[in-house]
Amino acid sequence: MKKLMSIGVAVEAYAKVNFTLEVLGKREDGYHDLRSLVVPVSLSDTITLTKAEKTGIEITAENPIIDLSKMGAPEKNLAVRAAELMREVGGIKESVHIKIQKRIPLGGGMGGGSADAAAVINGLNELWSLGLEKQKLAELGAQIGSDVPALVLGGAVMMEGRGERVRPFDCGGSRIEKGGKRYWLVLVNPGVFSSTPQIFKSLKHIQENRLEILSNMRLALSKGNEELVAKALQNDLSDAAFDAYPEVASAAKALKDAGALGVLMSGSGASVFGLVRNYEHGQEVQAKLKDFQWSVIAQTCEI
Ligand code: C5P
Numbered sequence: 001m002k003k004l005m006s007i008g009v010a011v012e013a014y015a016k017v018n019f020t021l022e023v024l025g026k027r028e029d030g031y032h033d034l035r036s037l038v039v040p041v042s043l044s045d046t047i048t049l050t051k052a053e054k055t056g057i058e059i060t061a062e063n064p065i066i067d068l069s070k071m072g073a074p075e076k077n078l079a080v081r082a083a084e085l086m087r088e089v090g091g092i093k094e095s096v097h098i099k100i101q102k103r104i105p106l107g108g109g110m111g112g113g114s115a116d117a118a119a120v121i122n123g124l125n126e127l128w129s130l131g132l133e134k135q136k137l138a139e140l141g142a143q144i145g146s147d148v149p150a151l152v153l154g155g156a157v158m159m160e161g162r163g164e165r166v167r168p169f170d171c172g173g174s175r176i177e178k179g180g181k182r183y184w185l186v187l188v189n190p191g192v193f194s195s196t197p198q199i200f201k202s203l204k205h206i207q208e209n210r211l212e213i214l215s216n217m218r219l220a221l222s223k224g225n226e227e228l229v230a231k232a233l234q235n236d237l238s239d240a241a242f243d244a245y246p247e248v249a250s251a252a253k254a255l256k257d258a259g260a261l262g263v264l265m266s267g268s269g270a271s272v273f274g275l276v277r278n279y280e281h282g283q284e285v286q287a288k289l290k291d292f293q294w295s296v297i298a299q300t301c302e303i
Contacts, residue, residue: 022213045104096127189292
């Protein structure tokens with residue numbers, strides 16, 4: 001986080017992918033119980049928060065795939081709602097102007113809107129010297145959206161419940177010896193806007209608890225082995241999204257055909273990612289994705 005004199009802060013809001021996403025059950029409140037390993041990636045929106053008399057938001061995007069007309073009303077924007085919540089909790093009189101330079105595709109399952117809200121929560125905690133602990137900030141984030149707590153916490157996170165239960169992910173002792181590893185990914189967005197409620201609603205059946213999904217991923221990550229991680233990738237929402245949006249299935253197939261070690265949809269889509277060996281392998285894979293307007297090579301945080 002960069003301090004801008006005493007008048008503001010600039011925060012990078014990192015996108016995420018889900019290395020595993022299991023749907024464990026449907027809840028009374030209409031949400032689903034999940035278990036997911038959420039991993040931030042090196043693609044970010046830049047958020048600048050400056051003191052203001054009135055809350056305001058200004059969003060810019062250089063990439064035409066980010067269609068700002070799909071952003072919805074400013075008062076519904078997750079970043080604005082997060083700012084209002086922080087103002088209320090902190091008993092702050094002044095307002096804040098939020099500037100967002102967007103690079104994370106909208107409706108893409110990479111947590112763009114949630115990452116912005118999380119950055120606002122962390123940024124205002126700093127700007128207004130509120131001194132709230134991460135777990136408290138994550139709790140506040142849950143009031144804004146299910147993906148927000150994990151992104152408030154940052155780093156690789158084990159997310160459970162609706163998304164409100166979050167803790168740093170630990171894949172075992174050997175990770176500490178190795179100092180964590182960063183994985184290379186090719187992210188692809190097929191240019192469709194995936195509706196999270198629709199994907200959850202169209203889930204045909206909920207599978208039985210499969211403990212091996214997380215244990216396989218844990219083992220793969222503790223060994224730091226890309227091939228094993230590629231095999232352990234799992235997202236229970238993929239089939240529903242592939243049915244709803246054939247473009248998502250095509251993007252996944254294209255990544256596989258281009259030679260990615262493993263391919264998975266992120267969150268509820270529409271973005272998919274391919275795990276690759278290294279940056280050069282990422283370049284080779286990306287060069288074969290001519291049909292897609294948007295693809296980037298990115299790295300995960302240390303796991
Ligand atoms: O919490 P958020 O607003 O991001 O959720 C959007 C929608 O996604 C919810 O209204 C719900 O339909 C669905 N959802 C769910 N279970 C979750 C998270 C989201 O059913 N754990």
